[in-house]
Amino acid sequence: xxxxxxxxxxxxxxxxxxxxxxxxxxxxxxxxxxxxxxxxxxxxxxxxxxxxxxxxxxxxxxxxxxxxxxxxxxxxxxxxxxxxxxxxxxxxxxxxxxxxxxxxxxxxxxxxxxxxxxxxxxxxxxxxxxxxxxxxxxxxxxxxxxxxxxxxxxxxxxxxxxxxxxxxxxxxxxxxxxxxxxxxxxxxxxxxxxxxxxxxxxxxxxxxxxxxxxxxxxxxx
Numbered sequence: 001x002x003x004x005x006x007x008x009x010x011x012x013x014x015x016x017x018x019x020x021x022x023x024x025x026x027x028x029x030x031x032x033x034x035x036x037x038x039x040x041x042x043x044x045x046x047x048x049x050x051x052x053x054x055x056x057x058x059x060x061x062x063x064x065x066x067x068x069x070x071x072x073x074x075x076x077x078x079x080x081x082x083x084x085x086x087x088x089x090x091x092x093x094x095x096x097x098x099x100x101x102x103x104x105x106x107x108x109x110x111x112x113x114x115x116x117x118x119x120x121x122x123x124x125x126x127x128x129x130x131x132x133x134x135x136x137x138x139x140x141x142x143x144x145x146x147x148x149x150x151x152x153x154x155x156x157x158x159x160x161x162x163x164x165x166x167x168x169x170x171x172x173x174x175x176x177x178x179x180x181x182x183x184x185x186x187x188x189x190x191x192x193x194x195x196x197x198x199x200x201x202x203x204x205x206x207x208x209x210x211x212x213x214x215x216x217x218x219x220x221x
Contacts, residue, residue, distance in 0.1 A: 050119050050175050051195070055153065055208060056187045058112040062105075062146075063219050070102040073215070074148045077101055079109050081142040084117055085134045092117075094139075113142045120157050120206075127171055129164040150211045157204040169199035172206065190218055 065071035079098035086092050092114055117140045125132040134140075141156040159165040179192050195208040 050123060050172070051116060051206065052179065052184075052188050052191050054112055054116045054119065055191045055195075058108070058153075059187055059191075059215075059219070061108045061112070065102070065105050065108065071105050071146075073146070073212070075146070076148075077105075077144070077146040079106065079144045081110065081113055081140075083136055083139040084114070084142065085136065085139045086118070086121070086132065088133050090133070098144075109144050113144065116155065117142065120155065120204075123171060124157065124159070124164075124168050127167060129168055130160060148212060150209065151215065152210075153208045155204075155206040157206070159202050159204070162199075162202050165199050165202045165204055169197060169204045172197045172204060187218055190214055 062071050062073075066073055071077070077099045079101070080096060082095045082097075084092060084094040096110070120140065121130075121132050121134060124130050130138050138158050138160055140158065143152065143154045145152040157165075157168065159168060176192065176195070176197065184192055190210065191208060194210050194214075195206065197204065197206045199205070
């Protein structure tokens with residue numbers, strides 16, 4: 001897999017079953033108004049899992065794509081999603097960039113990233129810390145990075161102030177504390193044990209680092 005990164009900025013407008021990409025070449029990155037009317041997403045229920053289940057599903061999808069040679073665990077892959085927000089119709093918009101990868105792989109990473117972002121924003125809204133239909137600066141930045149040494153997934157959730165960020169951070173910390181009491185096994189245990197959360201100023205930072213050795217044993221590679 002090539003390790004060259006696209007220098008173009010990509011605006012992705014994703015909806016259920018539909019994937020739109022716009023590559024802005026040789027120009028200042030800019031958000032383009034979306035005119036497409038499509039079915040809206042449903043809000044995540046507060047009883048739904050916040051993070052672990054979605055990461056496990058992503059690992060399964062990556063493994064499936066590696067079998068069909070659309071993803072290389074040994075290659076360098078990085079995809080960034082910046083200033084992710086959802087409009088009044090629950091449609092996401094964001095500025096993305098990263099490695100040139102198979103479209104199916106790109107969609108899998110972005111689809112799961114949007115799923116996790118919805119869960120985090122739903123938690124934030126349920127706590128009364130902001131609107132689910134967020135806009136800059138209350139957006140989310142995401143990084144997916146895979147290399148021979150392992151895998152990194154990071155979410156930075158921007159809040160309106162440091163107090164709101166700390167309250168969200170406390171809720172996320174409680175979620176992981178409750179997980180530790182469930183005696184998780186397999187992939188869920190691996191993800192939970194290798195995920196950290198912290199608050200820096202107005203940002204909640206949720207980061208998962210999975211070493212290649214642990215992934216190999218878990219995925220039977």
